[in-house]
Amino acid sequence: MDFFEAVKKRYSYRGEFSEQEIPRKDLIKIVQSGLDAPSGKNLQTTEFVIVDDINILSKIKIILPDSKVLQTCKALIICIIDSEPEKIYHGTHFQIEDCSAAVENILLAITAMNYASVWLDGVLRIDGRANKIGEIIGLPKSKKVQIILPVGIPTETTIRREKKTFNERVGFNIYNFE
Amino acid sequence: MDFFEAVKKRYSYRGEFSEQEIPRKDLIKIVQSGLDAPSGKNLQTTEFVIVDDINILSKIKIILPDSKVLQTCKALIICIIDSEPEKIYHGTHFQIEDCSAAVENILLAITAMNYASVWLDGVLRIDGRANKIGEIIGLPKSKKVQIILPVGIPTETTIRREKKTFNERVGFNIYNFE
Numbered sequence: 419m420d421f422f423e424a425v426k427k428r429y430s431y432r433g434e435f436s437e438q439e440i441p442r443k444d445l446i447k448i449v450q451s452g453l454d455a456p457s458g459k460n461l462q463t464t465e466f467v468i469v470d471d472i473n474i475l476s477k478i479k480i481i482l483p484d485s486k487v488l489q490t491c492k493a494l495i496i497c498i499i500d501s502e503p504e505k506i507y508h509g510t511h512f513q514i515e516d517c518s519a520a521v522e523n524i525l526l527a528i529t530a531m532n533y534a535s536v537w538l539d540g541v542l543r544i545d546g547r548a549n550k551i552g553e554i555i556g557l558p559k560s561k562k563v564q565i566i567l568p569v570g571i572p573t574e575t576t577i578r579r580e581k582k583t584f585n586e587r588v589g590f591n592i593y594n595f596e
Numbered sequence: 597m598d599f600f601e602a603v604k605k606r607y608s609y610r611g612e613f614s615e616q617e618i619p620r621k622d623l624i625k626i627v628q629s630g631l632d633a634p635s636g637k638n639l640q641t642t643e644f645v646i647v648d649d650i651n652i653l654s655k656i657k658i659i660l661p662d663s664k665v666l667q668t669c670k671a672l673i674i675c676i677i678d679s680e681p682e683k684i685y686h687g688t689h690f691q692i693e694d695c696s697a698a699v700e701n702i703l704l705a706i707t708a709m710n711y712a713s714v715w716l717d718g719v720l721r722i723d724g725r726a727n728k729i730g731e732i733i734g735l736p737k738s739k740k741v742q743i744i745l746p747v748g749i750p751t752e753t754t755i756r757r758e759k760k761t762f763n764e765r766v767g768f769n770i771y772n773f774e
Contacts, residue, residue, distance in 0.1 A: 421708040422625075424599040425632045425701055442768075447600075449766050453759060454603045455700060456715055460757045462765065471769040498771070507718040515717065518696035522633060523603055526704070530599040537634055539693065540685040557771045579638045581631060587640065588627050590620075591649045593676070593735045 419530040428525055429578045431534035435490040435570025444531055445470065445493055448569070451527035452497075452520035458512025463503070464520045464564075467555050469494040477554045481547050487536055491568030495535075496555060497521055501562045517564050524567060534572040539565045597708040606703055607756045609712035613668040613748025622709055623648065623671055626747070629705035630675075630698035636690025641681070642698045642742075645733050647672040655732045659725050665714055669746035673713075674733060675699055679740045695742050702745060712750040717743045 419427075445468050457463060469475050470493045482488045497520065503511040521537060528535045542548040548563040557563065589595065597605075623646050635641060647653050648671045660666045675698065681689040699715060706713045720726040726741040735741065767773065 419599050421597050421599045421602040421704060422629065425629045425705070428632070428634070430634055430638075446762065446766075450762060451600065451603050453762065453765055454606070456606070456608055456703065458718065460608075460759075462760050464765070465771075465773060466766045467771050468766065468768050474769050508722055510718060510721060512717065514692045515696040518693040519700040522697040522700040523704075525634065526599060526701075527603070539690065540636065540688060543688060544686055552771075555769070555771050561771070581638075582640050584624065584628060584631065587631055587642070588624075588644045588646065590646050591652050591733070593643075593645050593730075593733050593739070595643060 424526045424530040428529040430536040431572050431576055432487055432536055433572055433574030433576045434486050435492065435568070436573050438492065438571050440470070440493045440533065440569060442470070445569070448524055448527045448531065449495060452524040455516070455519040455523045457516035457519070459506055461506065461516070463499055463513045464517045465498040465561070467496040467498065469496060469555065474554060478551055481550050482541065485538070485541070487568040487570070488538070491570045493569045495524060495567040495569060496551065496563055497565040497567070498557065498561050499564045501560055521565050521567065528569055532571070533569050535567045535569050537565060537567065542566065602704045602708040606707040608714040609750050609754055610665055610714055611750055611752030611754045612664050613670065613746070614751050616670065616749050618648070618671045618711065618747055620648070623747070626702055626705045626709065627673060630702040633694070633697040633701045635694040635697070637684055639684065640694070641677055641691045642695045643676040643739070645674040645676065647674060647733065652732060656729055659728050660719065663716070665746040665748070666716070669748045671747045673702060673745040673747060674729065674741055675743040675745070676735065676739050677742045679738055699743050699745065706747055710749070711747050713745045713747050715743060715745065720744065
């Protein structure tokens with residue numbers, strides 16, 4: 419798929435997925451796109467666990483019982499960063515940036531291959547959900563689950579949320595939004 | 597350009613750019629890709645100022661005298677977030693994630709249109725550089741420069757840094773890197 423077509427088609431799918439399995443070769447291609455994203459000082463801090471084992475998936479599904487995408491997904495991409503990222507550059511780290519750039523590549527790859535997904539992030543920060551998922555996949559305490567991406571073939575046409583216009587968010591040469 | 601080709605071709609260019617101007621229609625298409633990225637609660641928090649005025653560019657260039665890409669770029673995309681992001685979801689905000697996802701889309705769009713760029717981020721956090729750039733473009737105190745992306749046509753073949761292998765960063769079903 420053309421790059422700009424993938425960008426336009428990508429959206430946050432929150433409906434049910436079909437029963438169809440996702441071949442591992444597709445999951446590998448999708449996550450490889452994440453590995454190709456840039457990272458601060460090229461440290462490539464984000465790691466991934468792809469869950470496609472039905473028993474492990476079913477344990478994770480218990481944690482978010484109301485999420486249609488999670489409940490019906492055939493595969494889940496778990497994005498992992500350090501629990502306490504080392505400050506690598508003048509008192510700062512880039513692990514959130516690294517992970518976000520990788521996730522965006524992955525979401526576009528999912529779109530380009532006619533699957534769908536949604537960036538699940540804040541919802542993991544309630545009730546220790548991220549930690550619970552980490553326990554299921556054997557994550558050491560030094561690592562944490564930052565983002566999860568359920569993957570599948572969409573079965574519903576869900577509403578794409580409105581975007582602001584170009585002129586509401588972009589200016590030339592001078593900031594003049596306020 | 598095919599999506600996966602753009603992902604593979606994107607890299608952090610740090611050489612000199614050609615003298616060729618970049619048409620505004622190209623800059624608009626590039627930044628529109630950033631607007632199409634996902635954002636936490638769809639709040640679309642990142643704003644952009646595209647600098648292509650030679651006088652304003654020359655003032656910004658003084659701030660990073662050793663950066664070949666900045667010194668020779670014909671256009672600069674400035675990515676802006678709130679100075680003190682409001683916590684919008686259970687005590688957290690997503691402005692770094694929003695900005696990073698938008699920047700990744702922009703970097704891929706730049707690649708797909710045969711330009712080059714590099715994500716300049718940490719280097720702005722030294723000596724008040726981000727603030728100095730903010731002052732030049734008239735940014736209010738409530739906003740800050742987070743990332744800048746110099747854009748141009750590359751004139752050099754620069755080294756692409758090594759990436760880890762798939763198996764070094766990705767596992768199936770269980771985390772077993774340690």
